[in-house]
Structure formats: structure tokens, C-alpha cells
Amino acid sequence: xxxxxxxxxxxxxxxxxxxxxxxxxxxxxxxxxxxxxxxxxxxxxxxxxxxxxxxxxxxxxxxxxxxxxxxxxxxxxxxxxxxxxxxxxxxxxxxxxxxxxxxxxxxxxxxxxxxxxxxxxxxxxxxxxxxxxxxxxxxxxxxxxxxxxxxxxxxxxxxxxxxxxxxxxxxxxxxxxxxxxxxxxxxxxxxxxxxxxxxxxxx
Amino acid sequence: xxxxxxxxxxxxxxxxxxxxxxxxxxxxxxxxxxxxxxxxxxxxxxxxxxxxxxxxxxxxxxxxxxxxxxxxxxxxxxxxxxxxxxxxxxxxxxxxxxxxxxxxxxxxxxxxxxxxxxxxxxxxxxxxxxxxxxxxxxxxxxxxxxxxxxxxxxxxxxxxxxxxxxxxxxxxxxxxxxxxxxxxxxxxxxxxxxxxxxxxxxx
Numbered sequence: 142x143x144x145x146x147x148x149x150x151x152x153x154x155x156x157x158x159x160x161x162x163x164x165x166x167x168x169x170x171x172x173x174x175x176x177x178x179x180x181x182x183x184x185x186x187x188x189x190x191x192x193x194x195x196x197x198x199x200x201x202x203x204x205x206x207x208x209x210x211x212x213x214x215x216x217x218x219x220x221x222x223x224x225x226x227x228x229x230x231x232x233x234x235x236x237x238x239x240x241x242x243x244x245x246x247x248x249x250x251x252x253x254x255x256x257x258x259x260x261x262x263x264x265x266x267x268x269x270x271x272x273x274x275x276x277x278x279x280x281x282x283x284x285x286x287x288x289x290x291x292x293x294x295x296x297x298x299x300x301x302x303x304x305x306x307x308x309x310x311x312x313x314x315x316x317x318x319x320x321x322x323x324x325x326x327x328x329x330x331x332x333x334x335x336x337x338x339x340x341x342x343x344x
Numbered sequence: 345x346x347x348x349x350x351x352x353x354x355x356x357x358x359x360x361x362x363x364x365x366x367x368x369x370x371x372x373x374x375x376x377x378x379x380x381x382x383x384x385x386x387x388x389x390x391x392x393x394x395x396x397x398x399x400x401x402x403x404x405x406x407x408x409x410x411x412x413x414x415x416x417x418x419x420x421x422x423x424x425x426x427x428x429x430x431x432x433x434x435x436x437x438x439x440x441x442x443x444x445x446x447x448x449x450x451x452x453x454x455x456x457x458x459x460x461x462x463x464x465x466x467x468x469x470x471x472x473x474x475x476x477x478x479x480x481x482x483x484x485x486x487x488x489x490x491x492x493x494x495x496x497x498x499x500x501x502x503x504x505x506x507x508x509x510x511x512x513x514x515x516x517x518x519x520x521x522x523x524x525x526x527x528x529x530x531x532x533x534x535x536x537x538x539x540x541x542x543x544x545x546x547x
Contacts, residue, residue: 179469261468262468262469264518264519265464265465265468265469265514265518266382266465266468266469271518271519271520274519275519275520275521278519278521279521279522283521296522296523297523297524297527297531297535300515300521300523300524301512301524301532301535301536303511303515304508304511304512304514304515304524305507305508305511305539306511307511307514307515308506308507308508308509308510308511308512308514309504309507309511311468311507311510311511311514312503312506312507312510315467315468315474316467316474316477316478316481317474317478318478318481318482318486318503319482319499320499320500320503321500321503321504321507324500328500329504332500332504332543333504335542336508336539336542336543339538339539340535340539
């Protein structure tokens with residue numbers, strides 16, 4: 142081996158764009174591997190093999206398995222990470238409905254639901270994965286939502302609101318408990334939005 | 345082999361009590377296996393081996409792997425199945441606090457939390473396990489809570505209340521998001537009980 146990257150191109154012709162392409166390809170493969178196998182059963186070696194690169198290159202771009210997972214779920218979780226914008230996009234007395242509608246929008250769409258489910262599975266199964274997920278939602282979601290609330294306990298408020306939404310997602314999309322699994326989503330939003338509003342701005 | 349049961353005792357001396365003992369031992373082992381390995385990686389053969397019996401005897405007592413899982417989680421989930429009694433044990437306008445306090449009591453105790461976490465893991469990871477869990481909580485929990493409410497949509501109400509409680513458990517005990525993970529449980533109950541009350545009896 143002459144270097145960490147294994148490609149069919151000659152090293153001399155590699156450009157910055159090609160490196161970015163390789164990095165993206167590894168990240169896409171990592172997302173798929175973590176999604177299909179879960180955190181425990183995914184290995185750096187397996188990601189490297191599926192991406193057609195040397196494991197050293199995966200380490201070079203992303204670091205440890207934990208760090209690759211962090212990068213992969215940040216991409217997979219990206220749609221949900223727009224939630225703070227939904228919170229910011231209007232007056233505070235409509236925040237419950239905006240946030241609830243936004244979150245269920247992400248869950249109702251199979252294309253965005255599937256990666257969320259995969260992250261949830263890894264987080265429930267593995268302490269390290271749970272830690273990565275915890276740091277992601279704390280920094281990218283909870284703190285950003287909390288920052289828009291005018292209350293000393295704003296982070297706890299954001300988390301209790303999130304708990305109602307996460308619990309609904311568990312019951313509707315994972316456990317698939319009836320009638321909640323089949324009831325029209327507008328009916329769910331009508332019941333849940335006031336609760337989310339209450340947690341965020343109540344009393 | 346002379347029969348499905350493999351024990352050191354002579355067949356002629358076996359009694360009804362011994363059979364019950366064997367059945368219980370298999371169930372205990374099954375609970376441990378499902379809890380440690382999850383639904384996917386647990387096999388009837390593995391349960392039989394750990395219990396020191398023939399796989400045919402496990403099938404004889406419990407049926408399929410899915411049916412063994414159903415029996416095992418009914419035992420593991422037993423503490424939570426007293427929730428409908430907590431609901432019944434007082435006036436309807438205090439039901440939110442009674443149910444919330446009861447459920448967090450189960451989750452706060454490591455001895456009852458551990459089997460709940462194991463069931464949750466299996467249900468999130470495997471569709472068959474999710475189905476078994478769904479049928480158990482539908483028949484033993486949701487319908488029994490709903491039966492005590494005086495509303496046409498009582499099952500949906502029970503499920504939305506459960507969603508708030510399940511979501512809090514996910515955030516506090518699985519993802520361990522701060523401040524929710526460390527805040528005094530009485531503070532959580534004070535915030536969540538009115539929401540549960542609202543879902544169950546509101547408007």
C-alpha cells in the first residue's frame with residue numbers, strides 16, 4: 142500500500158473533489174450499515190469493505206467507530222434537526238402546533254422515518270450509540286429549542302415536550318398500537334399540540 | 345431418550361409439582377435469555393440447553409418461540425400490569441397523578457426497570473416481538489385503563505397518556521438526556537401528571 146486511499150485512479154490525479162466524493166461515499170455506506178445492522182454489529186472493516194476502501198481511510202476521515210456513527214446519524218437525523226426552525230417560525234403561542242406538526246411530518250414520511258427508526262434502534266440497544274444520540278439531540282435540538290423559550294427551566298420543558306412526541310412515535314410507528322397507529326394524523330396533532338404547548342410555555 | 349423431559353429423576357416418580365417446577369424453570373431461563381440476547385438472537389434450543397431440558401419439552405409447555413416470548417414478557421411486564429388497579433384505586437380526577445406515580449415507581453426501581461428495558465429493546469428490534477408486546481399491552485393495559493374512563497375515545501386517550509409516560513421513560517432511562525435524567529422524580533411527576541390527567545379525562 143502506498144497510502145490510506147485505495148482507488149483505481151492514480152494518486153497523482155486525485156483532487157480535493159475526489160476526496161470529498163470518497164468521504165461522502167463512506168458516509169453513505171456507514172449510514173446504510175448502521176441502519177441495517179445496528180451499532181453493535183457494524184464494524185469499521187465492514188464499512189470500508191462495502192465502500193471499497195481501506196479501513197485506514199475510514200479512520201482517517203472519521204476517527205473511531207463511535208465518531209463515524211456520530212457523523213452518520215447527524216446526516217440521518219438531519220430532517221428532524223430543522224425542528225428549532227419550526228419553533229422559531231412564528232409567535233410563541235403557536236409553538237406547540239408548529240413543533241408537533243413538524244415532527245409528525247418527519248415521522249409520517251417513510252423516507253425520513255426509516256433513518257429515524259434505525260437511530261432509535263441503535264440508541265436503545267447500545268450505550269455508546271445512546272451517548273452519541275444524546276449529545277446530538279442535546280446540542281442540536283433541545284438547547285436550540287430551549288433557547289427560544291423565556292423560562293429558567295427551558296431545557297426540561299423542551300425535553301418533556303419531546304418525550305410526548307417520542308412516545309407517540311414509539312406507539313404509532315414502532316409498537317403500532319391501535320387505535321393510535323391508524324387514527325388520522327390530524328386527530329393526533331389536535332390532541333398532542335396543546336400538550337407540547339403546555340410543556341413549552343405553560344404556567 | 346425415553347420422553348421429552350430430561351431430568352435425573354426416574355420418570356415414575358415425577359409428579360404434577362415437579363412438572364410445574366420444570367415449566368417455571370424454563371420460563372425463568374427464557375426471560376433471562378430474551379433479556380440478555382434480545383428476541384432475534386434467542387433460540388428455543390438455547391433456552392432448552394440453559395434450562396437443562398430437551399427442546400421438545402420447551403415446545404410442549406409453551407409452543408413456538410413467539411409463544412415462549414409472550415409468556416416470558418408477561419412475567420417480566422407483570423409489575424406494570426398493575427397500572428389499571430392504580431387507575432381504579434380512587435376518584436377519576438386524581439387518576440393522572442396515580443397512574444404517573446405508579447408507572448414511574450416501576451421505572452425508578454432497577455429490579456423492575458431492567459426487564460422493562462429488555463422488552464422495549466426486543467420490541468424496537470423485531471416486528472414479531474413488537475407484535476407480542478402490542479397484544480399484551482393492548483389487552484392487559486390499555487383496554488383495562490380505557491374501561492374505567494367514561495369516553496367514546498377512551499382507548500386513544502389511554503394510548504396518548506401512555507405515550508407521554510413511555511416517552512419520558514425513553515428520555516430519562518434509555519437516552520439519559522439531561523436535565524430530565526437527573527431531575528428529582530417528584531418534579532417530573534408534577535409536570536407529567538396533569539398531562540396524563542388531561543389525556544384521560546380532559547375536555
